[in-house]
Amino acid sequence: MIPLHQLLEELAPAHVRLVAVSKTKPIEQILEIYNQGQRIFGENIVQELVPKYEALPKDIQWHLIGHLQSNKAKYVAPFVDMIESVDSFKLLMEIDKQAAKCSRTIDCLLEMKIAEEESKYGFTREEVEEMLRNPEFKSLHNVRICGLMGIGTFTEDEAQTRREFRGLKEFFSQLKSTYFADKDHFRQISMGMSGDYKIAIEEGSTMVRIGSLIFGERG
Numbered sequence: 544m545i546p547l548h549q550l551l552e553e554l555a556p557a558h559v560r561l562v563a564v565s566k567t568k569p570i571e572q573i574l575e576i577y578n579q580g581q582r583i584f585g586e587n588i589v590q591e592l593v594p595k596y597e598a599l600p601k602d603i604q605w606h607l608i609g610h611l612q613s614n615k616a617k618y619v620a621p622f623v624d625m626i627e628s629v630d631s632f633k634l635l636m637e638i639d640k641q642a643a644k645c646s647r648t649i650d651c652l653l654e655m656k657i658a659e660e661e662s663k664y665g666f667t668r669e670e671v672e673e674m675l676r677n678p679e680f681k682s683l684h685n686v687r688i689c690g691l692m693g694i695g696t697f698t699e700d701e702a703q704t705r706r707e708f709r710g711l712k713e714f715f716s717q718l719k720s721t722y723f724a725d726k727d728h729f730r731q732i733s734m735g736m737s738g739d740y741k742i743a744i745e746e747g748s749t750m751v752r753i754g755s756l757i758f759g760e761r762g
């Protein structure tokens with residue numbers, strides 16, 4: 544574990560945003576970090592996020608970072624600040640629908656399959672481009688695509704991690720110039736966790752999702 548201020552000092556020179564991943568951690572421990580000034584927190588499960596949102600200060604910006612089933616989008620739409628784990632067009636359309644019902648625009652990241660190991664969730668590059676070219680995509684007015692998210696392979700092999708992050712950055716740049724050149728808000732690359740955030744920052748991360756390093760190991 545490292546103190547929050549020390550982690551923030553490491554992130555500051557590269558202007559990297561910190562998402563403090565509080566999954567499985569109790570309200571009191573989240574408040575301790577909140578009281579040190581942290582405002583962006585990440586949770587991976589809707590059933591855990593909603594009660595924490597209700598119990599904690601309302602100026603927290605909640606990021607959903609885990610797989611979201613379409614039928615649960617309605618529970619987070621009223622308050623979520625960003626959904627980092629959009630992994631299908633179907634889900635994006637449902638988020639748009641639920642956001643419209645709340646008269647909100649929800650910031651989203653497209654989660655990419657970047658791990659060389661088998662990963663369950665995430666778009667392939669082909670799927671993303673297919674979605675972006677689909678006329679229906681242009682009809683979505685209550686979601687804002689702010690960039691990409693990726694989870695690297697859990698490995699000691701730093702070269703592999705670096706390759707995966709580099710690939711995500713490359714694809715981001717390609718999308719930026721092809722589809723989002725005039726969209727200022729398309730600028731986030733969420734990559735890096737407790738074990739690999741230093742490599743992620745070297746490879747161009749703009750947002751790291753860090754849990755155990757701040758809150759301690761999860762049980």
Ligand SMILES: *Cc1c(COP(=O)(O)O)cnc(C)c1O
Binds near residue numbers: 754
């Ligand atoms: C749990 C989780 C993290 C944080 O993991 P740590 O290794 O504890 O930093 C980051 N991103 C996602 C998607 C997670 O589920």
